[in-house]
Amino acid sequence: MPDNSPQPASGLRTLRVTDKTTVAAGVCALTLQLPDGGRLPEWAPGAHIDLILPGGLTRQYSLCGDRWDAHRYKVAVLREPDGRGGSAYVHDTLAVGDEVVIGGPRNNFHLAPATRYLFIAGGIGITPILPMLHAASAAGVPWTLLYGGRTRETMAFVDGLTSDLGGEVRIWPKDEFGHLDLDGAVAGQPAGTKVYCxxxxxxxxxxxxxxxxxxxxxxxxERFVPKDNPPPVRSEPFEVELHRTGTVVTVSPEVTVLDALREAGVPVLSSCAQGTCGTCETPVLAGIPDHRDSLLTDAERRANRSMFVCVSRSCGDRLVLDA
Known part of the structure; x- marks a missing residue:
């Protein structure tokens, strides 16, 4: 039988919690370092890491600290009462001095060059945006931040978000101002503005x-949970050819491509198993994938250069993957 449990990402390393701070109601921030204090891999705004927790839980959290600090990673974790226990473990059990295994960092939310940016964050969604604000300011690119939340007390890092960062900051607690004025924010931007949300x-x-x-x-x-998809394009089995070995795997309707490859003995890394983290991205050499992930843009889907095998399938009888 295939192993259906999420698998951790490559580049696993054990880090130590060196600081744990409450940064908003229901949100704690962790600072993580190598036990010997050594250098950590570099990362860019939009990157995230996997926290691999007891009980087989793997959760992705955006890096939100100083990208130029080579010795520390910082993440913020929202307590999710209806979650599967990952955030509860971080909030209630994980303590300063504890060690935790991480995977990554990886980046599916790169900050592309632009003449201006509009950043829109909701709640804990501020975490990948924070390094983008600093990067845009360092590059001299004007930006606007629209940051919404239920109440000011639940909005992490809000005290540090001022115009001193180099852009225009709009803090928008729902209990004070109602819903975010998205139409007005977008309409007020000049041509060429790129929007990150x-x-x-x-x-x-x-x-x-x-x-x-x-x-x-x-x-x-960037999504926390996978978006809704219509039923798969194809309800019949299809074949996947692995270009590097010539192996051909048949994928039945009730099995994912990821599980079919693993059952055939092909090692494929994955983490979320939902098409949101990007770990299992695999180049496509031939065929048309039925893209069912929550990562690729419309243009990237049309290009068909890669697919996420944990959720995506095939539109036709056969795919050829660079695996």
Whole structure:
């Protein structure tokens, strides 16, 4: 039988919790370092790491600290009462001095060059945005941040978000101002502005609607949970050829490509198993994938250069993968 449990990402290393701080109601920030204090791999704004927790839980958290600090990673974790226990473990059990295994960092939310940026964050979605603000300011690119949350007390890092960062900051607690004025924020931006958004699913859907007239590639979104998909294009089995070995694997309707490859003895790394983290991205050499991930842009889907085998399938009888 295939192993259906999420698998940790490559580049595993054990880090020590050197600081744990409450940064908002229900949000704690962790600082992580190598036990010997050594250098950590570099990362860029938008990157995240996997926290591999007891009980087989693997959770992705955006890096939100100083990207130029070579010795520390910083993440912020929202307590999720309806979650599967990962955030509860971090909040209630993980302590300063404890060690935790991480994977990554990886980046599916790169900050592309632009003449101006509009950053939109909802709740804990501020975490991948924070390093982007500093990067944009360092590059001399003007930006606006629209940051919403239920209440000011639940909004992490809000005290440090001022115009001193180099851009325009709009803090928008719902209990004070109502829903975010997305249409006004988008309409007020000059041509060429790129929009970056992270937050809960309703916010992302609203932003997609507000940015419907923007050119391809001008809106980038990072999701916490996978978006809803229609039924698969194909309900019959299909074949996957692995170009490096010539192995051909048949994928039945009830099995993912990832599980079919593993059952055939092909090692494929994965983490979320939901098409949101990017670990299992695999180059496509031939065939048309049925893209079912929450990462690729429309342009990237049309290009068909890669697919995420944990959720995506095939539109036709055969795919050829560079694996």
């Amino acid at each position: 992270c937050g809960p699913a309703p916010l992302l859907a609203a932003v997609e609607t507000a940015c419907g007239d923007l050119p391809d590639g001008h809106l980038r979104i």
